[in-house]
Amino acid sequence: MIMYEKYIGRHRDEFVTLEDLYKNYSIDCPDDFNFAYDVLDVLAEKKPDKLAMLWVGKDGSEKRITFGDMKRWSNKTANYFKALGIKKGDFVLLVLKRSYLFWYAMLALHKIGAVAVQATHLLTAKDYVYRCQAAGIKMAVITGDGDCTRDFDKAAPECNTVELKAVTGHKAAGEGWLDFEAGIEAAPDHWQRPTGEEATKVTDILITAFSSGTTGYPKMVAHDHSYPLGHIITGVFWHRAEPDGLHFTISDTGWLKSLWGKFYGQWFAESAVFTYDFDSFKGADILEKLAKYRITTFCAPPTMYRFMLKEDVGTYDLSALKHCCTAGEALNPEVYNQWKRATGLRIFEGFGQTETTLSCSTLYPWVQPRPGSMGLPTPGYGLVIVDENGREVDPGVTGEICLKADSMETRTKGIFMGYYRDEMSTQKAWHDGLYHTGDTAYRDELGFLWYVGRNDDIIKSSGYRIGPFEVESALAEHPAVLESAVTGIPDPIRGFVVKATIVLSKGYEPCEELVKELQEHVKKTTAPYKYPRVVEFVAELPKTISGKIRRVAIREKDMN
Structure with a gap:
């Protein structure tokens, strides 16, 4: 028996359809559950010689x-x-x-x-x-x-x-x-x-x-100690980690993402995890490790896929690779399409936060990715899209992503307990039976979610609500754009206008002709009213220490 079966009652492959998974997926959570004793130590007793981790140092040293x-x-x-x-x-x-x-x-x-x-x-x-x-x-x-x-x-x-x-x-x-x-x-x-x-x-x-x-x-x-159980969905159903496989998630242990991809869910699946202790990310270096160590399942942020695609991916033997995922930021359709052309593999997107586990995803084999979509709500999470009054909105209408959570006692396994020593912030985010993520999206007629942006990042221009991600996705399709951040700046007529702050790819130089070319490109790629009326070229974008773009810093700079 795979370790996770003890807690959900069925093997992954016994769920026949997605409807079956939604209807029958549930987690048994003993009052004294402790991952270290009830999963790791049990595996150590049953399979002491089975590989848990292949660790590679930055100097090339290996430890099994x-x-x-x-x-x-x-x-x-x-x-x-x-x-x-x-x-x-x-x-x-x-x-x-x-x-x-x-x-x-x-x-x-x-x-x-x-x-x-x-x-x-x-x-x-x-x-x-x-x-x-x-x-x-x-x-x-x-x-x-x-x-x-x-x-x-x-x-x-x-x-x-x-x-x-x-x-x-x-x-x-x-x-x-x-x-x-x-x-x-x-x-x-x-x-x-x-x-x-x-x-x-x-x-x-x-x-x-x-x-x-x-x-x-x-x-x-x-x-709390139920948190690892929330990652059964992450490692077993989304990453598709396998007992004889080697899973590689790129994450530093300073971030909770390391627990998503290098710890709980993968060991529930009895898979080994690959840990590479590098100092700085280089696309060619990661591709070489994927090939050399015969990685079977892989997860990385979209930005890292983008940097790997700058290399000649076809020269690396990725034949052992069976399944690819991404999270951490929204996935641009262009990155998805380029990776599929280069490797033949789809990228399965997932959405979650530090406060949650995987709450929206494309779960193989039931849900195939739709480029640009976050996927469907994952089993166990009562995910809804609501307006500012907490009422569910119709398909096609942008609203806030919220998770149904009446109380700490009844919340889904994986939702946080609250903000430690900060009751005010807890009550601001978690009230009226909903945990408010602060992220916005809309649902299409098939139930797929499409990410728009953080609540604070939405641009209101001439009566339109414009999410930065859709403009950034359009810009990402142009070869001149390495990465971009879209924000709003005050305008006396329109309220706000769209601004794009852009880092150029090698071989491109800022000029007025390129500005016009990028503006026309966005008009052709998405709704014309979303095009950036202001374009600024920079050497790098302001980011948090976790690598997320700080649009607030760009807005503050522009206001000053």
Whole structure:
């Protein structure tokens, strides 16, 4: 029996139709469910020699980690944490890039009942102060790569709750830093599941992660121990991870997306995960890894597909690749079409947030992608499109994407518990039986959803509501455009007009003739009223540390 069958009752291939999946998909969630014990350790007992992770370092070194290894090392890490005084309910910050140590630490914290707080190595001292204060961090485990420990030490005087700090890579990082690897290597490998008050409940906080923070400070999203169960749909039904396969999702462990594609759902499917600890993304490098390691299922943001397509994809042996997915931002139809021509494979899109798991997608084999569409609501999520009064809108009408969630007790597995220590933001986003995503879309006559943009990004011009994504998709079809961001700027007659901020592809130079050419291209590709009346060429677009375009920064610059 594949691990997920215990919790949903049927094998993936036993669902005959999409209607069957919608009607009969449900998750059994025991009151004491804990992924580390009930999935990872069970796999380690049943299949100790089965590959759990193939890890490749940036220097080309390889490490093959079995499920038996994962249990042993997570036990040792749990014992090390416990010896340092980490206990149930403590918050531990993990800044580990793509190191395999992240998985040891995460599983160990799950076993203890401590709360894992993921963060990226790109943080500055100011960012560390905010996160440590917001979460009440007790211990920080920081990568020895780069200047992360130095930046953390700059923040330390204002991080009053931090009692312990450990560094990886056996790096001498200065006063007070513990050698994390030496500590876990010396710890015993036997660990007993706690009982009584120290035992975990499914309603306990499992992890917290910070939202991207495109406007203001990022919010702290809290998920409980039921969260991994929400990713059965992600890994088993969307990624189509297979027991004998090797799944590769491109994500740093500083982001919750790493749990979407490098952890829970894939191991429910008993698939191995591929982890490549690179420093900077290069299309040719990723294509080489797909070919060399015979990756079978793959997921990456649309931007990364776009950069890979700048290479000669046909020169790489991708014959092992069976299934491709994307998430993180809306997928331009042009990227979909180019990838299909280059590889013969469709890209299956998915939509979700830090606050959710996969809530809208194209689920193979029942739902085939429609280029540009987000797909259909995934089973278990009561996804609706509503107006500003919370009423469902008709097909073709743009509204906000909301998820039905009457209360924390009745919410779908995968929806967050709330924003930690921020009841005001929780109530603003989650009220009247709906969680409000802040994203807008419309539904067509067949039920497929089409992304429009964030609520704050919608441009209202001459009575029209224009979503940036549709204009950016049109621009993406022109060879001169590497990437773009579409915003609105004030206009005395139209209220706002559409502006395109564009990064040009190699070989193109800004000029008035190119501006006119791009404007005419958009008029021909989409509704003419959506064309950008203002065009600005830039060397790079402002982005969050997670790589999302900060349209708010462009709007603020234009207003000033």
